[in-house]
Amino acid sequence: xxxxxxxxLHSYCPYYCMRVLLLSxxxxxxxxxxxTNETSLQQNIPERIxxxxxxxxxxxxxxxxxxxxxxxxxxxxIIGNALPLINKHYPLNAFSQGxxxxxxxxxxxxAIVPASWIADQFGRKRVLIxxxxxxxxxxxxxxxxxxxxxxxxxxxxxxxxxxxVFPIPYAIxxxxxxxxxxxxxxxxxxxxxxFGYFLAPVLALLIVPAFPVDSWRYLFYIGGLPLLFVxxxxxxxxxxARWLQSKGRHASANRIVSALEEYxxxxxxxxxxxxxxxxxxxxxxxxxxxxxxxxGAYLKRTLMMWIAFSCILFLFYAIQTYTPTVxxxxxxxxxxAFLVTAIIVLASIPGKYAETFVVERWxxxxxxxxxTIVACLSAVLFGSTGTLTKALGLPHIAFLGLASGIILSxxxxxxxxALKIYGAEQYxxxxxxxxxxxxxxxxxxLGGALAPFIMSFILSTGGGIPRAYIFVAVVGLVGVAxxxxxxxxxxxxxxxxxxxxxxxxxxxxxxxxxxxxxAEPENG
Numbered sequence: 001x002x003x004x005x006x007x008x009l010h011s012y013c014p015y016y017c018m019r020v021l022l023l024s025x026x027x028x029x030x031x032x033x034x035x036t037n038e039t040s041l042q043q044n045i046p047e048r049i050x051x052x053x054x055x056x057x058x059x060x061x062x063x064x065x066x067x068x069x070x071x072x073x074x075x076x077x078i079i080g081n082a083l084p085l086i087n088k089h090y091p092l093n094a095f096s097q098g099x100x101x102x103x104x105x106x107x108x109x110x111a112i113v114p115a116s117w118i119a120d121q122f123g124r125k126r127v128l129i130x131x132x133x134x135x136x137x138x139x140x141x142x143x144x145x146x147x148x149x150x151x152x153x154x155x156x157x158x159x160x161x162x163x164x165v166f167p168i169p170y171a172i173x174x175x176x177x178x179x180x181x182x183x184x185x186x187x188x189x190x191x192x193x194x195f196g197y198f199l200a201p202v203l204a205l206l207i208v209p210a211f212p213v214d215s216w217r218y219l220f221y222i223g224g225l226p227l228l229f230v231x232x233x234x235x236x237x238x239x240x241a242r243w244l245q246s247k248g249r250h251a252s253a254n255r256i257v258s259a260l261e262e263y264x265x266x267x268x269x270x271x272x273x274x275x276x277x278x279x280x281x282x283x284x285x286x287x288x289x290x291x292x293x294x295x296g297a298y299l300k301r302t303l304m305m306w307i308a309f310s311c312i313l314f315l316f317y318a319i320q321t322y323t324p325t326v327x328x329x330x331x332x333x334x335x336x337a338f339l340v341t342a343i344i345v346l347a348s349i350p351g352k353y354a355e356t357f358v359v360e361r362w363x364x365x366x367x368x369x370x371x372t373i374v375a376c377l378s379a380v381l382f383g384s385t386g387t388l389t390k391a392l393g394l395p396h397i398a399f400l401g402l403a404s405g406i407i408l409s410x411x412x413x414x415x416x417x418a419l420k421i422y423g424a425e426q427y428x429x430x431x432x433x434x435x436x437x438x439x440x441x442x443x444x445x446l447g448g449a450l451a452p453f454i455m456s457f458i459l460s461t462g463g464g465i466p467r468a469y470i471f472v473a474v475v476g477l478v479g480v481a482x483x484x485x486x487x488x489x490x491x492x493x494x495x496x497x498x499x500x501x502x503x504x505x506x507x508x509x510x511x512x513x514x515x516x517x518x519a520e521p522e523n524g
Contacts, residue, residue: 045245045253047275048261050178055264061176062185064237065169066192068128071226072165073196075139076104078219079155080321081204081338084328085216090148094460098453101321103152105448107159108166109441115164116437119171120430125239128168133230134161140224143217163444167436174424174432175242180360182421187356190417194348197320201342208335246430293427293435301426302435304486309443311479312368312419314451315375315412318472319344321452323405326465330386330401344405351414363489364422368415372480375412376473382408383469412476425490451475 052058079101086092092100111131119127138158145151170186177185203222208215244253261272293302323344327337351371359367381388382404420436427435451471458468 044275045241045250045257048257049176049241050180051273051275052178052260052264053268054181055260055267057260057263058176060236061238062173062189064233065173066189067229068132068165068233069169069189070192070196070199071229072132072135072162073193074199075135075158075223075226076162077197077200077320078139078142078223079104081200081324081341082216082219083321084324084334084337085204085208085219086148086151089214089216092148094456096148097325098456100148100152100155101456102449102453103155104159104162105317105444105452107156107161108163109159109445109449111160111163112166112441112444113434113437116167116433116440119168119437120243120433123239124168124172124243124433125233125237127164128172128237129230129233131161131164131168132226132233135159135165136161136224136227136230139220140227142223143220163441167433167440170420170424171243171433171436172237172240174421175240182425184356184360186421187352187359187417190420191349191352193416194345194352194413198342198345198349201324201338201345204338205335205342208338246428292431293438298427298435300486302438304482305423305426305439306442307482308368308479308487309419309423309439310446310451311475311477311482312372312415313443313447314472314475315372315379315408316416317448317452318379318455318469319348319405319409319412322455322459322468326459326468327401329459329465340402340405343402344409345413347406347409348413351410352417354410355414355417359418359421364418364425365483365487365489367418368422368483368487369480371411371415371418372476372483375408375415376476376480378404378408378411379469379473379476383466383472387466422487422490447475 083092083097083101086100087097115127115131135158138154138161142151142154142158145154169189173186173189174182200219203219204215207218211218238256239252241253241256244250244256265272292298323341324337327340328334332340355367355371362370382401385401385404388400423439424432424436455468455471458464458471461467
């Protein structure tokens with residue numbers, strides 16, 4: 001059988017993949033002939049996607065992307081809950097704790113930029129599949145580690161796969177979403193991350209009583225289960241149609257979007273409206289110009305997002321990684337520390353849903369600023385809980401600590417969808433994964449590895465908890481300043497819109513046209 005262009009496997013399609021994807025029909029000459037309409041090649045793929053209503057196919061793509069994040073976020077979040085359990089068997093000083101916490105993040109930093117370039121060059125789907133299989137295998141192997149250096153090495157290596165996967169669901173999701181829904185739907189998608197982070201302390205609650213000896217190992221064994229999701233991604237996740245067009249593969253992109261359009265028209269019984277004719281710069285090229293994100297209008301955007309993402313992401317790491325350890329330092333029993341951690345992390349889910357409500361009404365920039373400022377104030381209160389309860393004569397720290405922790409999580413993690421979609425909207429399709437990869441890589445090195453490493457030393461000193469969370473707040477406010485002073489609103493922009501037309505002159509080997517009408521079908 002010839003290659004199924006719609007599922008983008010490039011070799012064969014042994015199952016009725018289009019039944020899973022779009023049309024409830026098998027791959028074959030009849031389907032491909034039906035979907036191939038040469039006149040529709042004259043329409044711009046982004047314009048055709050942007051006019052589509054919400055439908056089951058797009059929801060299905062969102063679910064697959066969300067599940068990919070759900071299972072990965074559990075693997076990322078393991079270490080914060082395993083750390084106090086590991087510390088009971090292998091006593092760790094502040095230096096060792098810092099390195100172990102940072103291990104997977106360092107792996108993410110190393111892998112995310114090259115993997116993002118590969119995703120821009122060879123496709124989102126391939127990187128997603130390979131990265132998921134990689135981190136699942138090495139997460140399982142972490143449970144077999146016999147010493148801390150080996151555990152560090154395995155966490156570092158598993159981070160390579162996490163780094164490859166992390167930006168992909170956002171890229172695929174944003175490139176299939178109509179622009180009017182992009183912010184809201186990515187907020188919903190991002191909530192899958194919080195469900196995964198929430199799962200880690202919940203499983204710790206269940207595993208510690210069941211396996212009192214080496215209970216931390218079972219947390220990592222469960223982290224190997226995402227390997228079972230790989231076949232689902234292979235046969236059910238389509239390649240990005242926008243990416244296919246950006247690589248000059250117009251016929252492949254047209255087949256996917258045409259199938260989607262026919263599915264919607266058949267289900268609704270109505271013809272779709274004609275796409276709006278936008279004047280946009282469409283660039284097809286064989287080599288992704290990595291240096292583009294450091295030139296012209298994109299340099300300011302890149303630097304702004306590096307600062308903002310690094311600083312604001314630190315709020316997430318402070319919550320996710322150190323909450324169990326901080327609560328135990330404050331006198332909580334291990335089981336109660338996991339319970340309170342689970343409640344605090346759970347608060348981030350309604351925070352993300354609230355973000356989806358306001359981000360399309362207020363815009364990206366105001367949402368980021370408000371959520372982050374509230375989170376920074378809550379961080380100071382959370383870190384000062386012990387001191388305040390003693391000064392005020394309150395009988396127990398639980399209520400104040402829980403309340404401030406919930407507010408911190410609601411806003412501090414709830415802001416993440418707006419921040420990430422804001423980063424993705426800084427770049428056009430051809431360099432989006434590269435740009436987002438640099439943002440994630442730099443951000444996770446500074447905000448996810450270096451800052452938490454510093455925080456471990458602050459926590460280890462006398463009276464370190466209040467100072468540690470003042471440090472968290474100050475870093476977060478630096479991110480606020482970057483967005484306020486250097487950022488511009490991107491709500492409702494076309495993803496393919498180029499800020500400065502002159503930018504196209506810097507792209508070597510690019511073919512530029514004012515509209516898609518000049519695009520030629522791919523050869524072979």
